[in-house]
Amino acid sequence: MINKVVNRITRWQSKMLSYEGKATLVKHVLQTLPIHLLSAIFPPSTTINQNQGIMANFFWALRNDKKKYHSSFWKNCTFPDYEGGIGVRLMSDVCQSFQYKQWWNFRSKQTLLGNFLKEK
Numbered sequence: 001m002i003n004k005v006v007n008r009i010t011r012w013q014s015k016m017l018s019y020e021g022k023a024t025l026v027k028h029v030l031q032t033l034p035i036h037l038l039s040a041i042f043p044p045s046t047t048i049n050q051n052q053g054i055m056a057n058f059f060w061a062l063r064n065d066k067k068k069y070h071s072s073f074w075k076n077c078t079f080p081d082y083e084g085g086i087g088v089r090l091m092s093d094v095c096q097s098f099q100y101k102q103w104w105n106f107r108s109k110q111t112l113l114g115n116f117l118k119e120k
Contacts, residue, residue: 001034001043002051008033009058022059023077023086030055031089038091039098048091055088 012025034051037043056074078093079085106114 001037002047002054004033005030005051005054009054012058019059023088026055026059026088027086030058031091031094034091035094038095039101042095042099045092048095052091059088 008030017025052074056077059074059077075090076084077086077088078090079087081087105111106117
């Protein structure tokens, strides 16, 4: 999961992108890469934090040779546009929502694994 994000970011590092362009890439490309994986497995929190850190460093970095300046906390960027953020979702929240969805499917649908877990 992390390798996919890093490979995608390295292609964009040389391009001159505005903050709006970077926000669009983070929201619509980088956050959609691990969605299928997150719906099936639950990665450790270190992997999720590392993934979020890579996205934050890509968003705030102007160039590789210059020092990065973060004008706000990454958590503030996760607010919707109308609340002053850029609309990026936290990967931990996405992972937690998939965990709840999977738990609900186990509880409500008649599956072999769901029946096994109910009996246990």
